[in-house]
Amino acid sequence: MSWIQLRLDTDPEQVPALENLLLASGSVAVTMEDNADQPVLEPAVGETPLWGQTRLTGLFPADTDMRAVLEHFPDDLLSHCNQRIEILEDKDWEREWMQHYQPMQFGQRLWVCPSWLAPPEPDAVNLLLDPGLAFGTGTHPTTALCLAQLDGMDLDGATVVDYGCGSGILAVAALKLGATRALGVDNDPQALVASRDNAGRNSVAEKRFPVALPGQYDATAWQAQAEVVIANILAGPLMELSDTLLHLLQPGGTLMLSGLLNTQAAGMIEHYAPRLELSVVGEHEGWVCLRGELPLAN
DSSP states (O other): OOEEEEEEEEEEGGGGHHHHHHHHOOOSSSEEEEEEEEOOOOTTTOOOOOOOSEEEEEEETTOOHHHHHHTTHHHHHHSSSSSEEEEOOOOHHHHHHHOOOOOOTTTTTTTEETTSSOOTTSEEEEEEEEEEEEOOOOOOHHHHHHHHHHHOOOOOOOOEEEOOTTSSSSHHHHHHHOSEEEEESSSOOHHHHHHHHHHTTTOOOGGGGGGOTSSSOOOHHHHHHHEEEEEOOOOHHHTTHHHHHHHHHEEEEEEEEEEEEEEGHHHHHHHHTOOOEEEEEEEEETEEEEEEEEOOOO
């Protein structure tokens, strides 16, 4: 089946009205994207930022009368938009995506491989992954930085916590690299489903990798249990969760933080400084990974 897409290049003030009109006129999906290569960084709480030049795209069935659709739009709105109607040929999107996701090596031992391809080095530590709907495939710089750090650590027998586990890639990698157990925490139920699926795909027993929503794991049982705590999220939550993350970490344990731009590293280091010393241990494409050890109790 083919589709028709209507593209409207506009400014952010017009987006709500145009989005409502697209949906009211029969669009089955509406997307927004940057139309000027402008980065949008972490928003404030309750804020939904848009780009200064925004492209709004409505997707319509192939038999839609687009002339009738455009008649629903007031002239004063359309006059401020660059508009374009295109035919979008249908594809097997799952197969299209699978063709572009290839095995990736991190550090010396670890490979992350899509489950539909044979690992290139069968004797390596191979993590089979289907990303699904949750964040964490190894392709993002922050995930890659964390995986490289894990590959270089001695994790034999370790307990690990992955806070913001996404697809479970970091926790499962730690378990494949020798950790005994790992706790995965995420506020997205879909992430927990993806983590369980990827754990099973790698023959990781459920008892070795429990996953839970925040507040739904036994915080007392996990207090000061982890030799390694990983959080690959965003700067704001990493600061807000500092007490939670350090509560899970045993004295002498390693805290690893990512999801940070290099411009945010100094502020994060300062925030954690009263309790442990963090330093930049990796940087890629403007993103950084921080790492530090919780001091031993006197």
